[in-house]
Amino acid sequence: MTPMKTQPTRKHSQSTSLHIAPIAYNQLAGSWRTEAMRSHATPRLLFITKGQGRITVAGMTHGYGPNNMIFLPAHVMYGYEAGPSVFGTMLTIPKAMADEWPEETVHLRLRDVHAQRQAAAMFEAIEHELQASQQTHSRAAHYHLGLMSVFFERQMNLSPARTATDRTEGTAARLVAAYTDLIERDYKTAQGVSDFAAALGVTPTHLTRCCNQTCGRSALSLLRDRITYEACLMLRDSAAPVSQIASDLGFRSAAYFTRSFQAKMGHTPSHFRKNGAGKSVRHH
Structure with a gap:
């Protein structure tokens, strides 16, 4: 890689716009990119589709596995393991849409096959729209994200026994x-x-x-x-x-x-x- 000193200076900030990125093991990338504690200015939504590991949120460690959705509010410190078997997606939620999501961290385990397919389809739809450059596609991606928030809230209501990584555990x-x-x-x-x-x-x-x-x-x-x-x-x-x-x-x-x-x-x-x-x- 070209030494950093030859790169143009970039403003030190983290993405706050709607963005989607894969979660996958990459030995060369460095485990600090996933495991080290960090937070973001806007919320994140993780959807694990394969593999298992551990995630630490606000100092509380829990296991995660396939078909887990983990919502992380803004400014909440977290880090997670992403071993060779792990694959998933991380969604950056824009600040303007943060009010449509919970105020605390929520860890959902989707056990219903139909719900699992719905979640996967929603992520695919957002990714598809974001890959296009036209403004209408950006609007469509944001509308899909709105539907995702509704889906997530409904799953919360259907899963009262979900494992929470919030502040209620003692x-x-x-x-x-x-x-x-x-x-x-x-x-x-x-x-x-x-x-x-x-x-x-x-x-x-x-x-x-x-x-x-x-x-x-x-x-x-x-x-x-x-x-x-x-x-x-x-x-x-x-x-x-x-x-x-x-x-x-x-x-x-x-x-x-x-x-x-x-x-x-x-x-x-x-x-x-x-x-x-x-x-x-x-x-x-």
């Missing part, structure tokens, strides 16, 4: 969800786990214990993971100097940022940028 889950909210809001401010724990009125030890209980990871791991993901995006999508990225992410020096990034990713920020945005993320 004290530990609620605390960790609140912690992930604080991370998402303040991860660029150089605050540590002790600062977040103090804001939540608990000790760092208790916070880490709860994180390990809900997702098998420490409080520090979740925080570092979110920062590292953002660093990866900034290194991939901009030509900003490493020193500027370090500053933007709240690091006191470029050297400290480099050591932290290398400990997480296995190589330096400069190496990551020059070699196709990396191939792995080490979870600590």
